[in-house]
Amino acid sequence: xxxxTQTPKHLVMGMTNKKSLKCEQHMGHRAMYWxxxxxxxxxxxxxxxxxxxxxxxxxxxxRFSPECPNSSLLNLHLHALQPEDSALYLCASSQNVLLWxxxxxxxxxxxxxxx
Amino acid sequence: xxxxxxxxxxxxxxxxxxATMNCSYKTSINNLQWYRQNSGRGLVHLILIRSNERExxxxxxxxxxxxxxKSSSLLITASRAADTASYFCATDANAGGTSYGKLTxxxxxxxxxxx
Numbered sequence: 001x002x003x004x005t006q007t008p009k010h011l012v013m014g015m016t017n018k019k020s021l022k023c024e025q026h027m028g029h030r031a032m033y034w035x036x037x038x039x040x041x042x043x044x045x046x047x048x049x050x051x052x053x054x055x056x057x058x059x060x061x062x063r064f065s066p067e068c069p070n071s072s073l074l075n076l077h078l079h080a081l082q083p084e085d086s087a088l089y090l091c092a093s094s095q096n097v098l099l100w101x102x103x104x105x106x107x108x109x110x111x112x113x114x115x
Numbered sequence: 116x117x118x119x120x121x122x123x124x125x126x127x128x129x130x131x132x133x134a135t136m137n138c139s140y141k142t143s144i145n146n147l148q149w150y151r152q153n154s155g156r157g158l159v160h161l162i163l164i165r166s167n168e169r170e171x172x173x174x175x176x177x178x179x180x181x182x183x184x185k186s187s188s189l190l191i192t193a194s195r196a197a198d199t200a201s202y203f204c205a206t207d208a209n210a211g212g213t214s215y216g217k218l219t220x221x222x223x224x225x226x227x228x229x230x
Binding site: 004031 | 148150155156157158159160163203216217218219220221222223
């Protein structure tokens with residue numbers, strides 16, 4: 001199974017809502033990532049988890065809260081978002097981050113709209 | 116500074132023609148990767164070339180890397196309508212060590228292949 005799944009596919013939320021994005025992989029990967037992608041732009045790294053520990057936070061606002069409950073699951077908790085946070089949120093995984101060469105496997109993304 | 120600039124920004128060709136995309140980067144790297152993204156979907160890894168490699172092939176794909184010029188090119192031969200997508204290069208900018216998962220993506224080239 002070389003698939004990364006993400007739920008939901010689409011999410012519309014108000015600025016006062018709390019919601020969560022979910023990502024799952026069963027490839028035995030020990031690194032998982034969250035990216036944000038605006039239209040016609042490249043993905044921008046938000047967070048990296050390595051062996052279930054947060055290893056990189058790219059100065060992401062605290063209204064985004066990542067969580068890695070186990071090696072297969074990655075969540076992104078959303079609270080008090082702004083309309084400019086509307087984007088495609090991509091999850092990815094890779095074997096681990098300690099190798100020099102590793103490809104990342106991406107999920108299909110969650111299209112988030114903040115109203 | 117922006118790591119991974121690509122040109123052209125957009126490329127439109129007919130089926131059967133070859134498509135060439137270029138990527139330039141600014142810092143030393145361990146490897147350079149190319150990804151494809153179909154409209155609004157997740158990214159798919161195409162090929163990885165290490166800093167000590169000059170050329171790599173995978174099916175209809177040919178990637179070259181010139182570390183002295185800090186540039187790479189992706190050639191897709193005998194293109195098909197199904198190749199229509201955005202193509203991104205990605206670099207891990209920590210030569211001699213691990214980047215701990217941090218890939219930086221170029222701005223991307225939008226390829227349109229007309230049947």
